[in-house]
Amino acid sequence: MTPDLRARLGQAELPNPILTASGCAGAGRELAQFFDVSKIGAVVTKSVMLAPRAGRPTPRMAETPSGMLNSIGLQGPGIDAFLQRDLPWLLSRGARAVVSIAGGTVDEFAELATRLSDAAGVSAIEVNISCPNVEHRGQVFACDPGAAESVIDAVRRRARYDIPVFAKLSPDVTDIVAIARACAAAGADGLSLINTLLGMAIDTETMRPVLAGLTGGLSGPAIRPVAVRCIWQVREALPDVPIIGMGGVRTGKDALELILAGATLVSVGTTIFHDPSACIRVVRELEEELARHGLERVCDAVGLAHEPRGAARRRLTGIL
Amino acid sequence: MTNGNGEAEAGAVQVRGTVLTVRRVDAYHAMTVVAPAIAARFRPGQFVTLAVGGPVTSMLLRRSFSIHDVRPDHGGTVEFVFAAQGPGTRWLAERRSRDVVDITGPLGRPFPIPRDPVSCLLVGGGYGSAPLFSLAARLRERRCTVDFLLGAATGDRVFGALTARRTGRTATITTEDGSLGARGIVTDMIGQIILEARTDVIYACGPMPMLRQVTSLARRYDVPVQVAVEELMACGIGVCMTCVLPVAGTDGITRMVRSCVEGPVFRGEQVRWDDVGTIPFDAFGAPGWEPRSRRVPGLPGARPAARSRGAGP
Numbered sequence: 001m002t003p004d005l006r007a008r009l010g011q012a013e014l015p016n017p018i019l020t021a022s023g024c025a026g027a028g029r030e031l032a033q034f035f036d037v038s039k040i041g042a043v044v045t046k047s048v049m050l051a052p053r054a055g056r057p058t059p060r061m062a063e064t065p066s067g068m069l070n071s072i073g074l075q076g077p078g079i080d081a082f083l084q085r086d087l088p089w090l091l092s093r094g095a096r097a098v099v100s101i102a103g104g105t106v107d108e109f110a111e112l113a114t115r116l117s118d119a120a121g122v123s124a125i126e127v128n129i130s131c132p133n134v135e136h137r138g139q140v141f142a143c144d145p146g147a148a149e150s151v152i153d154a155v156r157r158r159a160r161y162d163i164p165v166f167a168k169l170s171p172d173v174t175d176i177v178a179i180a181r182a183c184a185a186a187g188a189d190g191l192s193l194i195n196t197l198l199g200m201a202i203d204t205e206t207m208r209p210v211l212a213g214l215t216g217g218l219s220g221p222a223i224r225p226v227a228v229r230c231i232w233q234v235r236e237a238l239p240d241v242p243i244i245g246m247g248g249v250r251t252g253k254d255a256l257e258l259i260l261a262g263a264t265l266v267s268v269g270t271t272i273f274h275d276p277s278a279c280i281r282v283v284r285e286l287e288e289e290l291a292r293h294g295l296e297r298v299c300d301a302v303g304l305a306h307e308p309r310g311a312a313r314r315r316l317t318g319i320l
Numbered sequence: 321m322t323n324g325n326g327e328a329e330a331g332a333v334q335v336r337g338t339v340l341t342v343r344r345v346d347a348y349h350a351m352t353v354v355a356p357a358i359a360a361r362f363r364p365g366q367f368v369t370l371a372v373g374g375p376v377t378s379m380l381l382r383r384s385f386s387i388h389d390v391r392p393d394h395g396g397t398v399e400f401v402f403a404a405q406g407p408g409t410r411w412l413a414e415r416r417s418r419d420v421v422d423i424t425g426p427l428g429r430p431f432p433i434p435r436d437p438v439s440c441l442l443v444g445g446g447y448g449s450a451p452l453f454s455l456a457a458r459l460r461e462r463r464c465t466v467d468f469l470l471g472a473a474t475g476d477r478v479f480g481a482l483t484a485r486r487t488g489r490t491a492t493i494t495t496e497d498g499s500l501g502a503r504g505i506v507t508d509m510i511g512q513i514i515l516e517a518r519t520d521v522i523y524a525c526g527p528m529p530m531l532r533q534v535t536s537l538a539r540r541y542d543v544p545v546q547v548a549v550e551e552l553m554a555c556g557i558g559v560c561m562t563c564v565l566p567v568a569g570t571d572g573i574t575r576m577v578r579s580c581v582e583g584p585v586f587r588g589e590q591v592r593w594d595d596v597g598t599i600p601f602d603a604f605g606a607p608g609w610e611p612r613s614r615r616v617p618g619l620p621g622a623r624p625a626a627r628s629r630g631a632g633p
C-alpha cells in the first residue's frame with residue numbers, strides 16, 4: 001500500500017505536504033538542477049519586498065551546533081523583478097508558488113498583496129512578519145498581537161479572495177498562541193510556524209561578534225524542538241487553523257513529527273543547504289514512514305499526537 | 321569534456337562519490353573522488369561542495385573547494401585540495417579509500433579562456449593555487465604561454481611549486497620566511513614579471529587581501545585580471561545569499577552578487593574591494609537607494625505567463 005500524500009492548501013490540492021521554506025530555496029530555479037520542483041507540494045519563495053534590497057553586510061552566516069545563524073537582511077530584487085522573472089519561471093515548470101512577502105509598514109504589505117493578486121498563479125501568500133534581521137525590533141510585527149493583526153487584516157483585505165493568506169510567526173515571544181489568535185481573528189487562512197530564533201555568536205579568536213549584523217536568525221535541527229512546541233501549542237488552542245510547520249526538518253521522520261504535532265504542511269529549510277535535493281528525499285522518506293506505521297493518508301496523521309495515549313494506536317489497528 | 325557546441329554540459333549534479341585517495345601534500349590534503357558526472361562537466365575555476373561529518377552530522381554547512389584536477393580514470397575523478405584546520409576538514413582528512421562522500425558540482429562560473437595565444441600570468445596564494453594547474457593546461461591547449469607566480473607564508477604552504485616549475489614557461493615562488501624562492505609576498509614580484517613576460521592577462525586565486533593587491537597592480541600596468549574569490553558560503557548553489565560581495569556591472573550599477581553562482585571568478589576591476597564586507601551606499605537596493613526609473617535594469621519587459629492556479633478540483 002502506498003500512502004496517500006495529497007494535502008490541501010486553501011482550495012488547491014498539493015501532490016504532497018512538503019514545501020521549501022522561505023529564504024532557503026530562492027525562487028526554486030537553483031534547486032531545479034537537483035530535482036523536479038513540480039514534484040514537491042509547493043515552492044515557498046524567498047520573501048519579496050516592494051523595492052530591491054541589498055540586505056546586510058557580510059559576514060552573514062555562522063555555523064552553530066546542528067544549526068546556523070544567518071543575517072541576510074531580506075536581500076532581493078523587489079516585486080517587479082519577481083513578477084517579471086521568478087514567478088513565470090516557477091509556473092512554467094509546473095510548480096506551485098507560495099509567495100512570501102515582507103515589508104516595513106502595513107501599507108507595504110498591503111501593496112504587495114495587491115500586486116500578487118493581480119498576477120496569475122499564486123497558490124498562497126505567506127506573510128513574513130517575523131524576520132529577525134531588520135534594523136528595528138519594532139518592525140517584527142509578529143512580536144505584538146496588535147501589529148500582527150493590522151498587517152494580516154490589511155493583506156487579507158487586499159489579497160484576492162481565493163488566495164489563502166498564511167501568517168509566519170516568530171517563536172521569540174512569550175505567548176505564541178496570543179499572536180496566533182490575533183492573526184486568525186484578522187482573517188489569516190493559516191499560520192506558518194516557526195521563523196528563526198534570534199541568536200548571536202562571538203569569535204573567541206578575534207573576540208568580536210561573528211556576524212556583521214551582530215545578531216542573526218538561528219535555524220536548523222537545533223530548533224526543531226521549539227518548532228514542535230509552537231505547533232503543538234497553537235494546534236491545541238486553534239485546532240481548525242491549518243499550519244505550515246517548519247524548523248529543523250531534516251528527514252521524513254522529522255516531517256512526521258511536525259505533522260503529528262499539528263502541521264498540515266511541512267517546509268524544509270536549512271537542510272537544503274546541507275543537501276540540495278533534501279525536499280524530494282523528505283517526500284520519499286515521509287511516504288516510507290507513513291507506510292511503516294500503516295497510515296493510509298498523511299492527513300490522518302495531522303495532530304495525531306494530541307489524541308489521548310493509545311488512541312492513535314487503536315485507530316491504526318482498527319479496534320475503534 | 322564538451323558537447324558538440326564546444327560548451328560543457330550545463331548545471332551541477334549531487335552524487336555519492338567513492339573516495340579514491342586522500343594524500344598529504346606538504347601542509348595540505350588532496351582528496352580524489354570518483355564522480356564521472358562532475359568530471360564531465362568541469363571547467364577550470366569551478367568548485368565542489370561536500371557534506372561533512374556523516375549522516376547525523378551536527379555540521380550542517382557543506383564545505384566548498386575549488387577543483388584542482390579531473391582525470392578520466394574510473395570513468396572520471398575529481399581532485400580538490402584543503403587545509404585540515406577545522407572539525408569539518410579534519411573529518412574529510414580522516415576519510416579512507418572506498419569511503420563514500422556526498423559531493424556536488426561543478427559549481428560557479430569558470431575562468432574565461434582567451435581566444436588568442438596570449439601571455440598569461442597565473443598568481444596563487446597558499447592552496448588557492450590549486451585551480452590554476454587545470455587552467456594552465458587549458459590555456460596551453462589554446463597555445464597561450466603560462467607564467468606562474470606562487471606564494472605563501474612558508475615553503476610547505478606553497479601548493480604546486482614543483483608542477484609550476486615543470487609546466488610553466490617561468491615559475492616564481494615567494495615565501496614570507498624565505499624558506500622557498502624569494503623572501504616576500506607575490507605582489508612584490510608582479511610588476512617585474514609583467515614587464516619581462518609581456519603579460520597580456522592575469523589570473524589570480526587566493527586570499528582576498530592578495531586578490532585586492534593583484535587587481536590594483538594589474539590596473540597600474542593596464543593588464544586585465546580575472547580573480548577567483550574566497551567568500552564564506554553556506555549552500556554553494558545560489559540560494560542562501562551569504563556569500564555576496566559588491567561588484568560593479570557593465571551597466572555601471574553595483575550589485576551585491578553571489579560569489580557562488582555569479583562568481584567565484586570575476587573581473588578584478590569590477591569587484592569593489594574597498595567595500596567588501598559592507599553594503600556600499602550606491603549599491604542596488606541599499607538603504608536610500610532610488611531606481612533611476614521604474615523599470616528594473618537588465619530585465620525583459622515580458623508579461624507573466626497566464627496559468628490557472630493550483631491543481632484541479
